[in-house]
Amino acid sequence: MKSVPLFRPVLLMAVPLLLTVAGCTTQSSGGTLPRRNLAAIKADQASVKPSEALELLRAGNERFVSGKPARRDVLHDQHILAAGQYPHSIVLSCMDSRVPAELVFDAGLGDIFSARVAGNIVNPDLLGSLEYACAAVGSKLVLVLGHTHCGAVKGAVDGVQLENLTGLLDKISPAVKAARNVPGEHTSKNSEFVEAVGEDNVRLAVEQIRSQSKTLRDLENAGKILIAGGIYDLDTGRVRFLTTTKP
Numbered sequence: 001m002k003s004v005p006l007f008r009p010v011l012l013m014a015v016p017l018l019l020t021v022a023g024c025t026t027q028s029s030g031g032t033l034p035r036r037n038l039a040a041i042k043a044d045q046a047s048v049k050p051s052e053a054l055e056l057l058r059a060g061n062e063r064f065v066s067g068k069p070a071r072r073d074v075l076h077d078q079h080i081l082a083a084g085q086y087p088h089s090i091v092l093s094c095m096d097s098r099v100p101a102e103l104v105f106d107a108g109l110g111d112i113f114s115a116r117v118a119g120n121i122v123n124p125d126l127l128g129s130l131e132y133a134c135a136a137v138g139s140k141l142v143l144v145l146g147h148t149h150c151g152a153v154k155g156a157v158d159g160v161q162l163e164n165l166t167g168l169l170d171k172i173s174p175a176v177k178a179a180r181n182v183p184g185e186h187t188s189k190n191s192e193f194v195e196a197v198g199e200d201n202v203r204l205a206v207e208q209i210r211s212q213s214k215t216l217r218d219l220e221n222a223g224k225i226l227i228a229g230g231i232y233d234l235d236t237g238r239v240r241f242l243t244t245t246k247p
Helices: 007-022 038-047 050-066 074-083 124-136 151-158 163-170 173-178 191-212 214-221
Strands: 089-093 112-116 141-147 226-232 239-242
Touching: 038 074, 050 089, 050 141, 050 226, 050 239, 089 124, 112 124, 124 141, 124 191, 124 214, 141 191, 151 163, 151 173, 151 191, 173 191, 191 214, 191 226, 191 239, 214 226
Parallel strands: 089 112, 089 141, 141 226
Antiparallel strands: 226 239
């Protein structure tokens, strides 16, 4: 009789476990995972209001914080989304490894665009990305997401100089000036000052998007999109959405 290698059952048992850890399983103790179809995803994007897109992110962050992520068939989504994408939002966030937008908003494949750069600053290339998301693909929300204890903000506060990084940090300097009335020393050692600069940096980015992109400004004025800001708290995992005034 031909012998069966002893390691095969172990591997077969390990595969579902690895897929579960990776979020790619199609089965769970609760039964078959819900499956989406591309036509429904497209229809959802078309019908969602900008304020509702913001609520989708808010609800997703609550799931993230509570440790109760939505159940998804990720492999199925990967397959159907190869034919197209209809994200309801685009998030412009910092490149910090602890703030991946898809995770902190418990978003699935194809749910959000993610644009990332140190200090969540605005420049022409990023504006072009935001315009593509909203004007070409139909996203309803632009969210500028800063975070607490931001290294880029600290670098701007301390006037760090480093080749190309210097020019990037210069884009945060208006926020440093905006927070000049915060008490205490205006260095990265003053956490209150750093967080004030971080919040002002988000607010200024929101206004720069409106002032520097007629495409996005017109879409927002027509009620077709919303441009908003938020701060992710590294200590709690919660996103605090900021009130920003439209022009």
